[in-house]
Amino acid sequence: MKKDASYSAWLPYYRPKTQAHVKLFCFPYAGGGASIYRSWSSFLPPEVELCSVQLTGRENRLLDKPATNIYQLVEELAVVLNPLFMESRFAFFGHSMGALISFELARYLRRVYRREPVYLFVSARKAPQLPNEEPLRHLLPEAEFLEEVRRLNGTPEAVLQNPELLNLLLPLLRADFAVCDAYIYQDDEPLSCPITAFGGLQDHDISKEDLSAWKRQTEGAFTQRFIPGNHFFLNDHPQLLMQAMMQDLFKHVIVKYP
Numbered sequence: 001m002k003k004d005a006s007y008s009a010w011l012p013y014y015r016p017k018t019q020a021h022v023k024l025f026c027f028p029y030a031g032g033g034a035s036i037y038r039s040w041s042s043f044l045p046p047e048v049e050l051c052s053v054q055l056t057g058r059e060n061r062l063l064d065k066p067a068t069n070i071y072q073l074v075e076e077l078a079v080v081l082n083p084l085f086m087e088s089r090f091a092f093f094g095h096s097m098g099a100l101i102s103f104e105l106a107r108y109l110r111r112v113y114r115r116e117p118v119y120l121f122v123s124a125r126k127a128p129q130l131p132n133e134e135p136l137r138h139l140l141p142e143a144e145f146l147e148e149v150r151r152l153n154g155t156p157e158a159v160l161q162n163p164e165l166l167n168l169l170l171p172l173l174r175a176d177f178a179v180c181d182a183y184i185y186q187d188d189e190p191l192s193c194p195i196t197a198f199g200g201l202q203d204h205d206i207s208k209e210d211l212s213a214w215k216r217q218t219e220g221a222f223t224q225r226f227i228p229g230n231h232f233f234l235n236d237h238p239q240l241l242m243q244a245m246m247q248d249l250f251k252h253v254i255v256k257y258p
Contacts, residue, residue, distance in 0.1 A: 007080045012060050013038050013052050020049035021254055022118060023090040025081070027098030027105075029124070029232070030176035031155060031169060033059035036095075036235070043242040047254055051084065053077070057172045066175035070183055074105045078112065085109060091119040091249060095234050097180050099125035103217070106191055116193050118253045120218070121245055123198040124231050126210030127217065128185045138177035142170070149173060152205075152231060194220040194252045198241065200233035201226050223248055 026037040034054035041050045057066025067073040094102030099122035195218040197211040215222040227233040
C-alpha cells in the first residue's frame with residue numbers, strides 16, 4: 001500500500017516491504033517518539049515490516065496536543081491506522097506506556113473491528129489488571145516531577161540541564177504520565193494472540209511477578225523474557241531484544257525462523 005496522508009504523520013518512517021508477512025507496530029514509552037525504533041528496521045528479516053508509531057506532541061508532531069486519555073488515543077489510532085490493520089497481519093510491541101497503549105488497542109480492535117494482532121509484545125510494564133500503586137506523577141510539583149523523571153533514567157541528563165529543551169519536554173512528559181496515572185483496568189476476555197512480556201534484569205520498578213501476571217491476558221502462548229539493563233534496556237540492547245521477538249514471532253506466526 002502507498003503511504004497515505006491520513007496516517008503519514010503517525011508513521012513517519014514507514015517503508016512497505018514487498019516480502020512482508022507481518023507489520024510490526026511499535027509504540028513508545030512516555031516522552032519518547034517514533035525515532036526510538038527507527039534503527040530496528042536493520043534488525044528485521046524481510047518477512048517483517050516496521051511501523052514505528054508517532055504519537056502527538058513529539059518530534060515531527062511537536063505542535064499537536066499530546067493525548068492525556070488512553071481510551072481516546074486508542075480509538076483515534078484504530079481509526080487512522082485501520083487501513084493497515086485490514087491490509088495484512090500485524091503484531092504490536094509497546095514499551096512501558098507503549099505496552100499499555102498496545103494492549104488496549106488490541107482489545108479495542110477486537111471489540112469494534114473483530115480483528116486482533118497475531119502477537120502482542122509488552123515490555124517494562126506490569127500487567128494491566130494489577131493495581132496502580134504509583135502516586136499521581138503528572139500532578140507533582142516541578143522539582144519532584146523532575147526527580148521522578150531523573151530516577152527513571154530515560155531522559156538524557158543533558159536535556160534535563162537544558163532549560164529550553166526541558167520546557168519543551170515537560171508538558172509532554174506530564175501528559176504521557178497522565179495517560180498512565182488515569183488508567184483504570186476494565187475486565188474482559190483474554191486476547192487470543194500469544195503474548196511475550198519483556199523485562200530488564202536490573203529494572204527495580206517492574207518485578208518478575210509484575211510481568212508474569214500478563215499471562216492472564218491471553219488464551220494463547222505466554223513467554224516471559226529478560227534482557228540485561230534497567231527500565232530502558234531496549235535502548236542499550238535493541239538487537240538482543242529484536243532477536244528474541246523474532247524467535248517468538250516466527251515460532252508462533254511465521255513458523256520458519258532458523
